[in-house]
Amino acid sequence: MLVLVLIVPLRVAIAAGWLLPEVPKGLAVLGVVFVGMLYVSFVAVSQLITDSVGARIAEEALSAQTSGANARLVHRATHDDLTGLANRALFHDTLEHQLARAHIGRTAVLYLDIDRFKVVNESLGHIQGDQLLHDVAERLRQSVRSEDLLARLGGDEFTVVAPGLDPGGAQRLGERIRTPLDAPFTIGGLRVVTTISVGIALSRTSTSALDLMHCADAALYEAKGARRNRVVLVDDSMRSSLSNRLKRENALRRALDNHEFEAWCQPLLDPNTREIVAVEALARW
Numbered sequence: 001m002l003v004l005v006l007i008v009p010l011r012v013a014i015a016a017g018w019l020l021p022e023v024p025k026g027l028a029v030l031g032v033v034f035v036g037m038l039y040v041s042f043v044a045v046s047q048l049i050t051d052s053v054g055a056r057i058a059e060e061a062l063s064a065q066t067s068g069a070n071a072r073l074v075h076r077a078t079h080d081d082l083t084g085l086a087n088r089a090l091f092h093d094t095l096e097h098q099l100a101r102a103h104i105g106r107t108a109v110l111y112l113d114i115d116r117f118k119v120v121n122e123s124l125g126h127i128q129g130d131q132l133l134h135d136v137a138e139r140l141r142q143s144v145r146s147e148d149l150l151a152r153l154g155g156d157e158f159t160v161v162a163p164g165l166d167p168g169g170a171q172r173l174g175e176r177i178r179t180p181l182d183a184p185f186t187i188g189g190l191r192v193v194t195t196i197s198v199g200i201a202l203s204r205t206s207t208s209a210l211d212l213m214h215c216a217d218a219a220l221y222e223a224k225g226a227r228r229n230r231v232v233l234v235d236d237s238m239r240s241s242l243s244n245r246l247k248r249e250n251a252l253r254r255a256l257d258n259h260e261f262e263a264w265c266q267p268l269l270d271p272n273t274r275e276i277v278a279v280e281a282l283a284r285w
Contacts, residue, residue, distance in 0.1 A: 077089070078090040080151075080152040082130055082133060082134060082137075082152070083133060083134055083137035083152050084137070085137055085141070085150055085151055085152045085158070086149055086150065086151035086152075087151060087152065087153075088151065088153050088154065090149070090151060091149065091151035091153065091159055091161065092209065094149045094151075094161050095107070095109065095161050095209045095212070095213075096209050098161055098163050099203055099207065099208075099209055099212070101163075105163070105164045105165070105166075106164070106165060106166065106202045106203050106204070107161065107162065107163045107164075107165070107202070107203045107212075108160075108161075108162040108163075108165045108169075108170040108173070108200055108201070108202050108203070109159065109160070109161060109162075109200070109201050109203075109212050109213060109215075109216040110159060110160040110162060110170070110173070110174055110177065110198055110199070110200050110216065111157070111158075111159050111198070111199040111200075111213075111216040111217055111219070111220040112140070112157070112158040112159065112160070112177065112196055112197070112198050112220075113156060113157055113158075113196065113197050113220055113224060114132075114133075114136060114156040114181075114194055114195075114196055115194060115195045115196060115197055115224065115228040115229060116194065116228075117129070117132075117155075117156035117194065120132060120192060120194060121156075124187060124188060124190070124192070128187050128188045128190075131187050131188070132185060132187050132192060132194070133152075133156065135185050135187070136156075136158075136181065136185075136194075136196075137150075137152065137158070139180045139181060140158060140177060142180070143176050143177045143180055144160055144162070144173075144177065145162065145173070147162075147163060147164070148160050148161065148162045148163075148173075149161040159216075160173075160177070165202070166202075167202060167233060170200050170202055170233060171200070171231060171233050174198040174200050174231035174233070175231055177196070177198060178195075178196055178197075178198050178229070178230075178231055181194065181195055181196045182195060182229075195228060195229035196229065197220060197223040197224045197228050197229060197230055197231075197232075198220065198223060198230070198231040198232070199216050199217065199218065199219030199220025199221070199222065199223050199232050199234070200216060200219055200231065200232065200233045200234065201213075201215035201216035201218075201219055201233075201234045202233075202234070215234045216234070218234065219232045219233065219234045220232070255285055260285055261283050261284065261285055262283070262284050263281060263282070263283060263284075264281070264282045264283075264284050265279050265280070265281055265282075266279065266280045266281075266282055267279055267280075268280055
């Protein structure tokens with residue numbers, strides 16, 4: 001390219017030397033060569049700048065794509081694919097974080113379960129069941145406060161981490177979550193009526209996340225055990241009952257491990273003849 005750039009001006013310079021005798025031909029040739037070299041340098045520098053800008057743009061685009069891909073991976077790792085809500089891992093992390101911030105007040109955990117979802121899911125099919133879960137999640141999302149974390153634990157189980165609530169506020173939040181679910185859903189062209197049960201537990205001093213979740217789960221069991229579509233807040237009597245049951249379960253497990261049970265056989269008598277008619281086997285601790 002340099003040769004071509006120089007040949008044309010050189011011919012012009014030679015012609016100019018003939019036309020302008022007062023200009024030495026050698027000087028004219030050197031001038032044209034110098035101009036040609038400047039032109040070639042300009043083209044080379046321009047190309048270098050263009051390549052550099054293009055490489056920078058490509059690098060920024062690649063960086064943006066990488067950042068976007070990483071953000072999507074992080075979101076998928078902490079959120080439920082079906083509903084877009086937080087998943088179990090993010091729920092646990094948030095609850096632990098809130099309990100560590102004791103100065104903000106008590107933290108409530110609300111366990112939510114769709115009543116008779118299994119019947120709806122088996123009747124309509126899993127695709128329609130997933131649609132119902134998605135629509136339920138949208139109503140729940142609109143019912144919680146901005147500072148609350150709404151999560152899906154799996155299946156038809158949802159949970160809420162709600163900081164800074166007293167018992168009255170926790171009960172009101174539970175009702176605010178439960179009430180919108182009374183309105184029917186339209187799933188696959190069908191009108192579907194479903195309700196939700198809510199169990200609530202409030203943190204205390206030194207309450208662990210596991211204990212709080214256990215209490216909320218027990219409250220949910222109580223809400224579903226009677227007539228469903230209720231909000232039940234764990235009270236002191238329920239906590240005492242749960243504590244006693246847990247102690248009995250642990251004691252029974254230890255007794256099994258330590259072989260503390262004995263088999264006893266007890267005769268059963270006929271009250272009229274006083275004869276042994278059967279034998280009852282008992283396990284005594």
